Amino acid sequence: MFGSRNARERSVTCIACGDSVARSDAREYDKHGDRWDRRDKEFEHLCKPCFADLCRQPREGLETTLDAAGAGEADRETFLRRFRELSEGDSSVE
Structure with missing residues (x-):
């Protein structure tokens, strides 16, 4: 079977x-x-x-990064730009 x-x-x-x-x-x-x-x-x-x-993708700090990037608040383009900058270590996000 x-x-x-x-x-x-x-x-x-x-x-x-x-x-x-x-x-x-x-x-x-x-x-x-x-x-x-x-x-x-x-x-x-x-x-x-x-x-x-x-x-396997690292998830440590993911919720903090999502929040800092404006998840659920910023428009899509702004959120994606901020998320990328934060994920790459560029802390000069507006």
Whole structure:
């Protein structure tokens, strides 16, 4: 019904570094952005180190930065400009 356990242990190739790793040591990547619709789909894979490097964004201080950039108050253009400047470390935001 769900396939054999051995199918999960096959080797896959990381699309970022090219290393071959056990499927259990990789993360699925769906280039179409719909990983929940699994019918007739083959996934690409990232090894766990590449996944951590490429897919995780730092969130520390995010709420403070959003507030300082005027989230929910400033118009879109102003907010995006301020957010970019704050995120890049340019503290000379108006």
